[in-house]
Amino acid sequence: MSKTIKIEPNLQFVKELQEVGGADLKKCYQCATCSVACPMSPADNPYPRKEMVWAQWGLKDKLVNDIDIWLCHNCGTCSELCPRGAKPGDLLAALRNMTYRKLVKPAIIGEWMSSPKHLPILAGIPMAIFAFIWMIRAALVGSFFPLTEDGKIVYGNLFPGDFTIDPLFGLVAIFVAICFGLGIKNMIDGFKANVTETFVIGYKKPTLKDAIIATIKYDVLQHSRFKNCVDSPADEERVKGHQILFYGFVACAIVTSIVAVALWGGKVIPWLAPVGHTPMPLWHPVKILANVGAVLLVTGLTLLTRRRLNSDTKKSVSNYYDWYLLGVIWVVTLTGIGAQVFRLAGVAPLAFFTYYLHLxxxxxxxxYLPWSKLGHLVYRTTALIYARYIGRLPIDEKLIEDDKIFVI
Structure with a gap:
């Protein structure tokens, strides 16, 4: 006896989806060209055809808990080959954008991230915080652009790390970690309710440790699956830019960690204090690593920005989420470089203002990381780990290179 399935379309969800990048989803007439053309889509229960059906029907719960929206690397091949111009790649990107907004609370931040009209709020909050610190500190030291006794610019004189900047960013980091933790829990709970384990006979189920190691090794460090998602020089440039940008972030994260550990650890272990003393001379190993990271960031950003500016509109369409992320990383990078240049040049007003913008x-x-596109660093990695853990993706490198998915 056949089982009756009750479907309750969410028309408001369809409207929201169209507004954040899925404007052409109703053009789809289910030819399955997208799933056949996708180099990443597994043979079992392939995407993005099913996502196009669910989107047209307004099946919100199935879509927001769909692991496959995270396995897509948005190469745009499906959109380029779609005979109806339905742009399935843009739909999956729109679904990820909606997930960023709604996966974790406070939901208001997700709403602010969704439109440029809220950018003054997003920028205004930190501008007010650091302007307040600047004014209070300036009143204490007697100058808005304080110099040392020998006439040098030291940003710590205006924005002291030990009792303003580090505690502030420490609290922000704790807030972000808690939000990501809740987001990951919500994501995995959704996967458990909607994704079935699939294994071939004789294929040993990986442990969670196996899945984590494989994902970090192949997807994070080597970009193996991402490299399979290439069918043009523009796609190669995108992969290269993404990987270079990633390692630029890694370099800067290492530098920040060394300085923070030395600053706070030096209060307990005195010999650590000189290690992170700033400003560092240009020949200092940590400073060299910081400048290498800056070069990598500029290189990666240039490749990704050029690729996005020159992308074929039939293949992919840039949205606010894309440009917000690129814009913020550009500002972080250029103000970081500018703060160093103006400090070395001894131009105090420009140096301190640039450093203020950098902060x-x-x-x-x-x-705002859990609600921005950069949140994919955590959410996509979580989805890839879970996909390997349940057999949706292969564990070993050869299967990744051949993109072979085994199912029972």
Whole structure:
């Protein structure tokens, strides 16, 4: 006896989806060209055809808990080959954008991230915070652009790390970690309710440790699956830019960690204090690593921005989420470089103002991370780990290179 399935379309969800990038979803007439053309789509229960059906029907719960929207790397091949111009790639990107907004509370931040009209709020919060610190500190030291006794610019004289900047960003980091933790829990709960384990006979089920190691090794460090998602020089440039940008972030994260550990650890272990003393001379190993990271960031950003500016509109369409992320990272990078250049040049007003903007942009990058496109660093990685753990993706490198998915 056949089982009756009750479907309750969410028409408001369809409207929201169209507004954030899925405007052409109703053009789809289910030819399955997208799933056949996708180099990443597994043979079992392939995407993005099913996502197009669910989107047209307004099946919100199935879509927001769909693991496959995170396995897509948005190469745009499906959109380019779609005979109706339905742009399935843009639909999956729109679904990810909606998930960023709604996966974790406070939901208001997700709403602010969804439209440029809220950008003054997102920027205004850190601008007010750091302007307040600047004014209070300036009143204490007697100058808005304080110099040392020998006439040098030291940003710590205006924005002290030990009792203003580090505690502030420490609290922000804790807030972001809690939000990501809740987001990951919500994501996995959704996967458990909607994704079925699939394994071939004789294929040993991986442990969670196996899945984590494989994902970090192949997807995070080597970009193996991402590299399979290439069918043009523009796609190669995108992968290269993404990987270079990633390692630029890694370099800067290492530098920040060394300075923070030295600053706070030096209060307990005195010999650590000189390690992170700033400003550092240009020949200092940590400073060299910081400048290498800056070069990598500029290179990666240039490749990704050029690719986005020159992208074929039939293949993909840029949205606000894309440009917000690129814009904030550009500001972080250029103000970081500018703060160093103006400090070395001894131009105090420009140096301190540039450093102020640098702090504002870093806050915008980090504090809103769980609701921004950069949140894919956590959410996509979580989805890839879970997909390997349940057999949706292969564990070993050869299967990744051949993009072979085994199912029972």
């Amino acid at each position: 504002v942009s870093i806050f915008m990058l980090i504090a």
